[in-house]
Amino acid sequence: MIGWAGKIAAALLLACGIAGGAVAANPGNWDKVVAEAKGQTVYFNAWGGSENINAYIRWAGEEMKARYGVSVVHVKLDDTAKAVATVVAEKSAGKDDGGSVDLIWINGENFAAMKRQNLLFGPDWATRLPNWRYVDFETSPTVLTDFTIPTEGLESPWGGAKLVFFYDSARTAASALPDSAVELLTWAKANPERFSYPQPPDFIGSSFLKQVLIELTVDRGKLQKPVDEESFAADAAPLFAYLDRLKPLLWRHGKAFPQNYPDMKQKLADGELDIIFAFNPAEASSAIANGELPETVRSFVFSGGTLGNTHFLAIPYNATAKAGALLFANFLLSPEAQLRKQDPKVWGDPTVLSLDKLPAGDRSAFEGLDLGVATLKPTELGPALDEPHPSWMTHIEAAWIRRYGAAN
């Protein structure tokens, strides 16, 4: 322990900034990436709250080991921001290489923050991955912009997401279901205490607020730009008028909110909630398969469209195993890995690949997937609404807490 103390003192002196050294992996020279990656260990920081997702990541890791000799360690997080926090701590300490995070499963807000703080590995590596040629970036614009922020190849798409609602057909008739946010309010009046949303800043809860914001905003172009501080109060007024009317009709009269979407799933099973939602169209099917939801659960969307986006993988600027991370990101983008991911028995997450670009064999495998009884077909999912600029969410979350942050 004396050595330990001594080491601190010595290291504190040394830590005053010896940077550089490692050669950055270059996706342009793929053979070199593969060679360099061999024997590396990729620390993949990803949400660990779902057993089926963890099992999928485990499978991908085993494949990486068998094919490329790359070890993948899933660092299970309860919140992605913990990985961001680690990178920040390392940057604070002047640790500009040899960092402990190699790859992060990331969403728009964390990406925007990391990009702004220059915490990401770049320049453009994602579009230079070999499997990029299958990616559907022409018809799916969310692959190139993450919450309106251009990805600029700093993150690689991993899966699609679409806001989908679920209900139990044994309790609620399909004909009674709402078809828009406004109808949802009418439905809540008729069925008080049977709807709620996770408390922001939970990702799904915030997404619900965005859905309502988009539906109630006349000039939607405004949402694609950063918030105008001057007009924000007026811009958000319809949303908060709506939420004010919804609050007394919510589960527990809006004095408490569900923790997150798995919590809502449990509450649908318990009969506490009648309409819930998730960002994965196959969520209900896989929950039925797991015995978490009754077999009578079905899904629906609003015909006017629901939020759609893409989730990504990013590499921190100081990652140790950059080559391994590139190789792993490329593998996760492969038709094989994407097909497995879209299988509701495995995960059910929609692919980011374009079926038209795939070889015939892969295409028919995708088309032949049994999406499950409670999953809508891609054609039934309705239009996708674009995510607003991240600044909207920051402002709305802050205003939400000011307004509803105390229970009485």
Added chain:
Amino acid sequence: MALPTETGARTLFNANRLLVLILGLPVLAGMAGIALPAFGYLPALGESRFTLDHFAELARQPHILRSTLTGLAAGLATTSISVAIVGTFLAGFAGTPAFSRIQHLVSPLLAVPHAAVAFALAFLIAPSGLLPRLVSPELTGFARPPQWLVPNDPLALSMIAGLVAKEIPFLFLVALAALPQLPLRQSRQLTAALGHGHVSGFFVTLWPALYRQIRLAVFAVLVYSVSVVDVAIILGPQLPATLPVRIALWTADHELSARFLASAAALLQLAVVAVAIASWFLIERFGKIALTRVIASGRRIRNDTPLRLASAIAMAASAVLIFLGLAALGLWSIAGLWPFPNSFPTHFTPQTWVRSLPQLGPPLRTTLALAISAASLALLVAIMLLNRNGTAGGGGKAIAYKSLYLPLLLPEISFIFGLQILIVAAGFKPVFPTVLAAHFLFVLPYVLLSLSSPWRALDPRFERIAAGFGKSPLRILITVRLPMLLRACLTAFAVGFSVSVSLYLPTLLIGAGRLTTIATESVALASGGDRRVIGVYALVQALLPFLAFLVASLGPQLLFRNRRAMRT
């Protein structure tokens, strides 16, 4: 016992100093790690100018006052209620047969981690929980769960209940260790002759001496419950959440600038802890005056049966609730679909266990390795320290020695982020020894705390006799003191073991998520809200320390098979 020689005393003093340095340095550096950002200094985010803006921003946060006060009030309430229940129970029952029965019921609860207790309670009392299911719809008429705001009630009553249930066994066991030093039987005879009942007799004679012994543990309970995060997330109010929970959220905010706010709030939390401690000093003072008045007035309460009964029921209820909750967790872990208001699942399936068990291996190994090495190391250091400072009279007067309890009295959330920066800056890899060092930091005070009372309680005459036979101090320690304190040492080890098993934030942040333990896995999985998986992990997490305590209580029986007097 031989008096320490002049040179001996000086080396000991230096040994203390060194330990304080090694333990205190990370803590103080951790504090610096939040104090600097709170005043605006965090070069990694491009800010290196000192400012008070972040405190102004903190003051502008909606409902910040309420968050602060709820946490403070809940902590003070938890501590008062736990002390009152344990104190009254000890006063009413110490030395009676009922006492040992409840003692056996309550002791294993010390092993159950806080988060598991919180989950157990939530599963029990929520409107869709086991208790409403058992009586619905037959008694209540509820075909669907009622809209009760439980848990997460705004007054934090469910959180206080959960914390009290968990702190009772801790205080009780600490008090139990101190009890043999009190002249219980003589005092009972004396006060009974004077016309006191059990409770008032105990309070006027023994309580002040007992309280002195458990005081540090009471402060640990106070600080813990004022700054608790995991229990507050599961049972505490949400609108607004208590301050420690909001700090945890700000620390995890995708908006990196929230880190400044989190640091300022962490300093506020430190102030809250200081206020809580100051309030407790006042409560102590008030209690002392009240007790003096009662003694001086000569009032005695002869019939204290209702009071005694109430305390026994409270003690037993806390244990029964948690065991019932754990049983509910166990039931959930094998449940198929279980719709409300069914009292039992429609079918059972081992699916969750079958899927989880193979995944449990590596984190289980890490958990055991960390817990065993941290607890052994802490036990060794605690024995070293107590051997120098802990005997009667020597009483650990050195302030330096007492500051070893610092990690116990500082809000964990306040300095762990700073500690993380320090460890990264020091160039340590997030590997086993680093995490072990962090665990040691948290484990040592608890081990020290649970070992010091029995250590002081051992009759010094044994060692004097041994010294009379010409044995060296080291031999006396190894052949007399330690065997006689074997049970206490094993219990202290088990306490340290269970502290290590339940550490989440230090393991995650210092280990950069590289070392997965049952605690990190279960918190990550709990964020997914699947009751089945939570059930599996909470049970495993509760089982581990339970085994350690089992070993602690069986160990002496096995080791001293042929020495009856040593088996206590």
